[in-house]
Amino acid sequence: MMKKRFSSGSCNATLIPFTMVLSFSLFSVLYFFNADSSSRFNHVSSVLNSPSFPRNQDQSLRSEKPTERDPQHSFLQVESQISCDRSHYHYDLCSINGPNVLDPISSTFYAIGPTSPRKFKQKIRPYPRKWENLTMSKIKEVTLISGPKGPKCNVIHNTSAVVFSAGGYTGNFFHDFNDGFVPLFITVRSMSLSNHDVVLVIEKSRDWWVSKYSDLLGAFSNYPIINLDNETITHCFKSVSLGLVSHGFMTIKPRLMPKPTTILDFHYFLNKAYGKAQxxxxxxxxxxxxxxxxxxxxxxxxxxxxxxxxxxxxxxxxxxxxxxxxxxxxxxxxxxxxxxxxxxxxxxxxxxxxxxxxxxxxxxxxxxxxxxxxxxxxxxxxxxxxxxxxxxxxxxxxxxxxxxxxxxxxxxxxxxxxxxxxxxxxxxxxxxxxxxxxxxxxxxxxxxxxxxxxxxxxxxxxxxx
The missing domain is CATH 3.40.50.280 (Cobalamin-binding domain)
Incomplete structure (x- = not known):
C-alpha cells in the first residue's frame, strides 16, 4: 500500500501583489511559531461567554470602580459599555454591552444611556487580517461612541448585531471562507444567542456576493442584512459586537470555544444551510x-x-x-x-x-x-x-x-x-x-x-x- 504523504504549500488562487505577499510572509513566520501561544489567545474563552463580548478592555478603558457618590459615576457606566480587545494577532474585537443606535451615514454606533458632555470614542476595522497593514487600510473604520446623545431610532431590533467587513480579499473563494464565513461561524457560535438571533451588519455587502451566498448567510441570521455602505436610516440594537474571531488559517480550535467546536461542525453547518443531512x-x-x-x-x-x-x-x-x-x-x-x-x-x-x-x-x-x-x-x-x-x-x-x-x-x-x-x-x-x-x-x-x-x-x- 502506498504510504500517505503529508507536507505543506498559497491560499490565494490569484496573483498576489508583492506587498501583500511580503506581509503574508511575516505572518507565516509568526503563525507557525506563535499561533498556539497562550499569551495570544488566553482571553478568548472568557471573552466569548457573554452575548455582548468582549469584556477585556484596552488599558485606556480600565479604571477603578467609582463610589456611588462619585459625580462621574453615571458617565463611567456609559463609558464601560464600550470595550475593545486588541490583544490578538489576527483580529480586533469591540462591543457595546447594552442598547445602542447605529448611524449608517457616519458608520457610528452610539451607546444609549446617561448622557455626558464628555465624549468617549473607539474605532475598529472589522476584518480579521490585522497583521496586513495595506489590506486593513482599505477596510472602512467603524466608530463606537458614548457620552453625548446619539440620533433617534428609525428601526428597533430586539436582538444583537454582529458587524464585519466583506472587503479585503472577499471575492476569492478561499478568502470568502478563511476571512469571512469560518470566523463568522466562530463568532456567532461563541455568542450566547439562539440560532439566527443576530442581525448581520456588513460593510462591502455587494449584491453579487449576497446573492452567491444567500443560503449560507440565511443560516446565520433570519433578519435582512444591513448594508453599511447603502443604508440611510438609523437602527437600534440590544448590543453590538464588531469584528470577527479568527483562530488561524481555515481552522477552529475547540479549546478556544465556549463549547467544543471544530471545522467538522462547520462542515455540518454548510450541509444544513444547503438542505443536506449530515x-x-x-x-x-x-x-x-x-x-x-x-x-x-x-x-x-x-x-x-x-x-x-x-x-x-x-x-x-x-x-x-x-x-x-x-x-x-x-x-x-x-x-x-x-x-x-x-x-x-x-x-x-x-x-x-x-x-x-x-x-x-x-x-x-x-x-x-x-x-x-x-x-x-x-x-x-x-x-x-x-x-x-x-x-x-x-x-x-x-x-x-x-x-x-x-x-x-x-x-x-x-x-x-x-x-x-x-x-x-x-x-x-x-x-x-x-x-x-x-x-x-x-x-x-x-x-x-x-x-x-x-x-x-x-x-x-x-x-x-
Missing part, C-alpha cells in the same frame, strides 16, 4: 466511486497540462470522473451537491480546493502541490482537511513535472531550493510559483496515488453509499 442518502446506487477533478484553464497558472490523460487513467481504474471548473456564476448549492456526493476530490493547490469543506468525513482529498509552495499548501488545506476527518494525500510534484523547467536553468534556486536559496521567494510566490507555473503529472507515479484513493473510496462507498 449523512447523504442516494436515490441511485453507485457502482463506481465518484472522483471530482477540480480543473483550471487559461492563463491563471497551476493548470494540469495532461489532464485528459489523467482523467482517462482514472476512468480506466474504475472511477466515475467529473471535471469541475468553478466559475463565478456557479452557486454554492450546485457545488455542495456535487462535492458532497463524491468520494474523492483531486486538484492543484488554489482557492478552488476550499471545496474540501463540502466533502464528507472519510472522503479522499488529493492536493497536487507545485514546487515552491509546500508550507502554504499544508497550512491552507492539508492541516484543516485532516482536522475534518478526510483521508488527505499530498502529491508533491518533482522539478521535471513543473513548466518552470522551460523558463529556468535546472540548477537555478527557483527550482532547486525555493525557500532557502532564493531570497526573492516571497515576491516570486505570486508571480512565479502561482501564476507562471503549470504542472504535467508523472502519470506512472500519480497512478499509485489513485490506486490508494480508489481502495479507500470503495470502502468508504460501501460503508456510507
Amino acid at each position: 449523512q447523504s442518502d442516494f436515490t441511485i446506487p453507485m457502482t463506481r466511486p465518484k472522483l471530482v477533478l477540480l480543473s483550471r484553464s487559461g492563463g491563471v497558472g497551476r493548470v494540469i497540462l495532461n489532464q485528459v490523460e489523467m482523467k482517462t487513467m482514472a476512468e480506466n481504474m474504475g472511477f466515475n470522473v467529473i471535471v469541475f471548473e468553478p466559475k463565478p456564476e456557479n452557486t454554492l448549492f450546485e457545488a455542495q451537491r456535487l462535492i458532497n456526493e463524491s468520494h474523492v476530490m483531486v486538484g492543484v493547490h488554489g482557492a478552488a480546493l476550499t471545496h474540501f469543506l463540502l466533502l464528507r468525513p472519510g472522503s479522499v482529498f488529493i492536493q497536487v502541490v507545485p514546487i515552491g509552495i509546500d508550507g502554504v499548501a499544508e497550512m491552507c488545506f492539508g492541516k484543516p482537511a485532516k482536522e475534518m476527518g478526510l483521508t488527505y494525500l499530498e502529491y508533491k510534484i518533482r522539478v521535471e513535472e513543473s513548466s518552470l523547467v522551460n523558463r529556468y536553468n535546472k540548477s537555478d534556486p527557483v527550482l532547486t531550493n525555493p525557500m532557502s536559496s532564493n531570497k526573492n521567494w516571497w515576491a516570486d510566490l505570486g508571480k512565479v510559483y502561482l501564476k507562471e507555473q503549470n504542472v504535467e503529472l508523472d502519470l506512472i507515479r500519480f497512478k499509485d496515488y489513485l490506486k490508494y484513493a480508489y481502495n479507500k473510496a470503495k470502502r468508504f462507498m460501501n460503508k456510507v453509499g
Whole structure:
C-alpha cells in the first residue's frame, strides 16, 4: 500500500501583489511559531461567554470602580459599555454591552444611556487580517461612541448585531471562507444567542456576493442584512459586537470555544444551510466511486497540462470522473451537491480546493502541490482537511513535472531550493510559483496515488453509499 504523504504549500488562487505577499510572509513566520501561544489567545474563552463580548478592555478603558457618590459615576457606566480587545494577532474585537443606535451615514454606533458632555470614542476595522497593514487600510473604520446623545431610532431590533467587513480579499473563494464565513461561524457560535438571533451588519455587502451566498448567510441570521455602505436610516440594537474571531488559517480550535467546536461542525453547518443531512442518502446506487477533478484553464497558472490523460487513467481504474471548473456564476448549492456526493476530490493547490469543506468525513482529498509552495499548501488545506476527518494525500510534484523547467536553468534556486536559496521567494510566490507555473503529472507515479484513493473510496462507498 502506498504510504500517505503529508507536507505543506498559497491560499490565494490569484496573483498576489508583492506587498501583500511580503506581509503574508511575516505572518507565516509568526503563525507557525506563535499561533498556539497562550499569551495570544488566553482571553478568548472568557471573552466569548457573554452575548455582548468582549469584556477585556484596552488599558485606556480600565479604571477603578467609582463610589456611588462619585459625580462621574453615571458617565463611567456609559463609558464601560464600550470595550475593545486588541490583544490578538489576527483580529480586533469591540462591543457595546447594552442598547445602542447605529448611524449608517457616519458608520457610528452610539451607546444609549446617561448622557455626558464628555465624549468617549473607539474605532475598529472589522476584518480579521490585522497583521496586513495595506489590506486593513482599505477596510472602512467603524466608530463606537458614548457620552453625548446619539440620533433617534428609525428601526428597533430586539436582538444583537454582529458587524464585519466583506472587503479585503472577499471575492476569492478561499478568502470568502478563511476571512469571512469560518470566523463568522466562530463568532456567532461563541455568542450566547439562539440560532439566527443576530442581525448581520456588513460593510462591502455587494449584491453579487449576497446573492452567491444567500443560503449560507440565511443560516446565520433570519433578519435582512444591513448594508453599511447603502443604508440611510438609523437602527437600534440590544448590543453590538464588531469584528470577527479568527483562530488561524481555515481552522477552529475547540479549546478556544465556549463549547467544543471544530471545522467538522462547520462542515455540518454548510450541509444544513444547503438542505443536506449530515449523512447523504442516494436515490441511485453507485457502482463506481465518484472522483471530482477540480480543473483550471487559461492563463491563471497551476493548470494540469495532461489532464485528459489523467482523467482517462482514472476512468480506466474504475472511477466515475467529473471535471469541475468553478466559475463565478456557479452557486454554492450546485457545488455542495456535487462535492458532497463524491468520494474523492483531486486538484492543484488554489482557492478552488476550499471545496474540501463540502466533502464528507472519510472522503479522499488529493492536493497536487507545485514546487515552491509546500508550507502554504499544508497550512491552507492539508492541516484543516485532516482536522475534518478526510483521508488527505499530498502529491508533491518533482522539478521535471513543473513548466518552470522551460523558463529556468535546472540548477537555478527557483527550482532547486525555493525557500532557502532564493531570497526573492516571497515576491516570486505570486508571480512565479502561482501564476507562471503549470504542472504535467508523472502519470506512472500519480497512478499509485489513485490506486490508494480508489481502495479507500470503495470502502468508504460501501460503508456510507
